[in-house]
Amino acid sequence: MPSDSDQQPVLVPILGDQLTRTLASLRGRTKGDTVILMAEMWDEATYVKHHKQKIVLIFSAMRHFAKELREDGWDVDYVELIDEDNAHSFTGEVARAIERHSPREVKVVEAGEWRLNQAIAEWPDKFDCDVEILPDDRYLCPIADFRSWAEDRDHLTMEHFYREMRKRTGLLMQDNGKPTGGEWNYDKQNRRPPKDDMDPPNRPLFEPDEITRECIALVEDKFADHFGSLDRFGWPVTRRQAEKAADAFFKERIEKFGPYQDAMVHGEDDLFHSMLSTSLNLGLLDPMELCERADQAYRDEKAPLNSVEGFIRQILGWREYIRGFYWYNMPHLQKANALNAQRSLPEFYWTGETDMRCLADCIRSTRDNAHAHHIQRLMVLGNFALLAGINPREVQDWYLVVYADAYEWVELPNVSAMILYADGGKLATKPYAASGNYINKMSDYCKECTYSPSKKTGEGACPFNPLYWYFMNRHRDRLESNHRIGRIYANWDRMGDDRQKEYLDSAEEFLATLKPSGPEYARYEDTDQSMDAA
Numbered sequence: 001m002p003s004d005s006d007q008q009p010v011l012v013p014i015l016g017d018q019l020t021r022t023l024a025s026l027r028g029r030t031k032g033d034t035v036i037l038m039a040e041m042w043d044e045a046t047y048v049k050h051h052k053q054k055i056v057l058i059f060s061a062m063r064h065f066a067k068e069l070r071e072d073g074w075d076v077d078y079v080e081l082i083d084e085d086n087a088h089s090f091t092g093e094v095a096r097a098i099e100r101h102s103p104r105e106v107k108v109v110e111a112g113e114w115r116l117n118q119a120i121a122e123w124p125d126k127f128d129c130d131v132e133i134l135p136d137d138r139y140l141c142p143i144a145d146f147r148s149w150a151e152d153r154d155h156l157t158m159e160h161f162y163r164e165m166r167k168r169t170g171l172l173m174q175d176n177g178k179p180t181g182g183e184w185n186y187d188k189q190n191r192r193p194p195k196d197d198m199d200p201p202n203r204p205l206f207e208p209d210e211i212t213r214e215c216i217a218l219v220e221d222k223f224a225d226h227f228g229s230l231d232r233f234g235w236p237v238t239r240r241q242a243e244k245a246a247d248a249f250f251k252e253r254i255e256k257f258g259p260y261q262d263a264m265v266h267g268e269d270d271l272f273h274s275m276l277s278t279s280l281n282l283g284l285l286d287p288m289e290l291c292e293r294a295d296q297a298y299r300d301e302k303a304p305l306n307s308v309e310g311f312i313r314q315i316l317g318w319r320e321y322i323r324g325f326y327w328y329n330m331p332h333l334q335k336a337n338a339l340n341a342q343r344s345l346p347e348f349y350w351t352g353e354t355d356m357r358c359l360a361d362c363i364r365s366t367r368d369n370a371h372a373h374h375i376q377r378l379m380v381l382g383n384f385a386l387l388a389g390i391n392p393r394e395v396q397d398w399y400l401v402v403y404a405d406a407y408e409w410v411e412l413p414n415v416s417a418m419i420l421y422a423d424g425g426k427l428a429t430k431p432y433a434a435s436g437n438y439i440n441k442m443s444d445y446c447k448e449c450t451y452s453p454s455k456k457t458g459e460g461a462c463p464f465n466p467l468y469w470y471f472m473n474r475h476r477d478r479l480e481s482n483h484r485i486g487r488i489y490a491n492w493d494r495m496g497d498d499r500q501k502e503y504l505d506s507a508e509e510f511l512a513t514l515k516p517s518g519p520e521y522a523r524y525e526d527t528d529q530s531m532d533a534a
């Protein structure tokens, strides 16, 4: 005879970025014995004012995933945002579902973000049933393994981590334990500036179906004041669509992905990038499957080694490293501000209204697509925020709001540690600071800009030029002893007082023209300059 508790189901809550059939909490479960809970939650939709495309993407992908599970015979309890009793929070929704279903156990996979995991950690005391919290094994490096790797190291060099991961997974490895092709890294072949005849193909855009159109209407109604345009919404919202997007990348773009990884062209929003981060982060694509596919493409001679290695390094290396770094440094990473940057985020990050053509184009792409590619996020938008000394909390909020692939676990280390050096140099060995020269070399932006990259100070000078020296001068005490950047101060000293003053005055004059964004745009809290000691 089955006991009462055997007849009670297991409740499996699934978050909006856990849309994977093989999720640890679903593995081994039987359909008649399980209730899956999915909920559109006000707290998640509004803890920052996400880009409209990001909310549509997540709601539509959640609704499609629930539909597929139901069609497959699973019992899915789906709470829509507009349901009258919507509890707003994850814990609130699970509490209500426990009342409805009286489960014998709640089985949940840990959340991607620290704040939600804090809430989940309270469930065993809060709820009157068993609670099992499972690690998210969709990632290739468990959090505990990253911790063991990171402990006792002064510098968490990504390249060292990446080599360990190559050995561990066998990706791009020869039988003798050496890397395929003899080198670990082909980055030197991956810095080609753009060419006129590059001719990048269009990525597939997926026409919104009825479910997506309903989500678009919902977002236009409830989140009308959020940043971004919905006109070009075409993100994959199902695994099938995500696989089609991956097929297109492997067929049409991987060959040139490597060489043009750092190139930027006005109005060319995708170039040869995979555009797969939204699908990876939602759980529609599996990172190991993508890496294996790239490895196979090389072995089948369908893609060159520098492109394949570059792509695998982004996913097996950077993506996993960034996630490990996040959990290793939370929660203090959120408030880190080692360079004591206090300036408010300029309003143009929201409006795109600036004469700096590079920034205007990156912000336009961000608004239209909820996407910008890596080098735009790093060397244009990020470089400006670093040089101008923008407060890390405001920059974090901006990046978390504006990109459809943004979740704190991936956004925060990239923003705080990679672009702003706010962690005092744990992630990056030197700040990614650059003058207009770098952008001029890697893009076609400067050709038609109001400013000139070759003019260093005064009227018409590219603002990145004086800002670069303004930054270097401001942080001399910290950076002069850095072996990767310290030698630059000899150039500064050679300029002499008058020239130095011209640079500093030019920078200050430019900074005085920046209008700060108003409080309506995002949340804002105090920062902490003690990250060095953390």
Ligand code: FAD
Residues within 6 Å of the ligand: 273, 274, 275, 276, 277, 278, 280, 281, 311, 314, 315, 318, 319, 320, 322, 372, 373, 374, 375, 377, 378, 382, 399, 403, 405, 406, 407, 410, 411, 414, 415, 418, 419
């Ligand atoms: P591709 O250029 O095709 O690269 C392939 C994949 O590699 C990406 O899909 C992504 O999953 C992974 N990847 C590459 N670089 C990184 C990286 N630095 N960190 C983590 N994964 C990486 N990526 C996000 O997914 N979410 C974010 O919120 C995010 N914020 C960023 C903020 C800043 C300041 C910077 C510099 C980078 C950020 N990135 C973020 C990383 C990177 O810019 C995006 O992953 C990439 O632009 C997505 O486009 P794609 O899929 O075409 O990438």
Ligand code: DLZ
Residues within 6 Å of the ligand: 014, 015, 016, 017, 018, 039, 040, 041, 042, 044, 045, 046, 050, 054, 055, 058, 111, 112, 113, 116, 407, 408
């Ligand atoms: C980002 C997001 C948004 C906008 N909305 C929801 C939602 O309504 N329901 C949900 O389950 N998840 C949502 N998410 C994703 C969560 O914020 C994400 O799971 C956490 O940030 C952890 O990574």
Ligand code: SF4
Residues within 6 Å of the ligand: 355, 356, 357, 358, 359, 436, 437, 439, 440, 445, 446, 447, 449, 450, 451, 452, 453, 462, 463, 464
């Ligand atoms: Fe950007 Fe300076 Fe080039 Fe203008 S001149 S596009 S501001 S780098």
